[in-house]
Amino acid sequence: MDFTFVTLFPNLVNPYFEDSILLRAKKSGAVRIDCVNPRDFSLDKHKKVDDYKAGGGAGLLMSAQPLWDAFKSIGEEAYFIFPSPAGKSFSQNDAKRLSKKKHIVFVCGRYEGIDERVVETYADEVFSIGDFVLTGGELASLCMCDAISRMVENVLGNEESLLEESFENTLLEAPSFTKPNVCDGLSIPSDFLKGNHAIISGLKNRMAHAKTYFHRPDLYKIVKNKRNYYAK
Secondary structure (H helix, E strand, O other): OEEEEEOOOHHHHHHHHOOHHHHHHHHHOOOEEEEEOHHHHOOOOOOOOEEEOOOOOOOEEEOHHHHHHHHHOOOOOOEEEEEEEEEEEOOHHHHHHHOOOOEEEEEOOOOOOEOHHHHHHHOOEEEEOOOOOOOOOHHHHHHHHHHHHOOOOOOOOOHHHHHHOOOHHHOOOOOOOOOOOEEOOEEOOHHHHOOOHHHHHHHHHHHHHHHHHHHOHHHHHHHHHHHHHHHO
């Protein structure tokens, strides 16, 4: 799968793919990473890529021309995603869905954002990763790229690990434990140590419900509504 980051700061993006799982995925060819800098396409003699807002207002906006020409260099089959606080919330279901795309382009805004004509013309989807504002779109794009990449075939060493993760069946993942069985006076729940997979599975399900109820009551309400619907 191909990922392209349109960014004024490629050095903020490239190092993320130089370690761990995503480095292995890049080396194997499961994912390919590229950065395109709009500054390289600016027609301004000083390579300027921003300008003042029409109608006044604080801050500068990324101009349309460098971005449009940068996009034209990428290809016609790319799927353009713009991170923005104004977008819909990015979710695990979005990561799954987008992992089926061949080429995703993340357009990383800077300054006070991007000329809206660029967004309206090119955006296939606009996503937010939370109700807060960042200095640029690189971090949000990396978060989404990481989540999507994990769903791409041959990226994870054991793809069965995807089956028990948070947000599967709308629940958070059940708590997990490792050795030693007793640590600083705290022990692993005894059912985990008995080898009965049916009992362990039932316990994990109950713990997943309890964890979701405690940490994400909004999600738990969805789980309850689903259960009540299917019980009719």
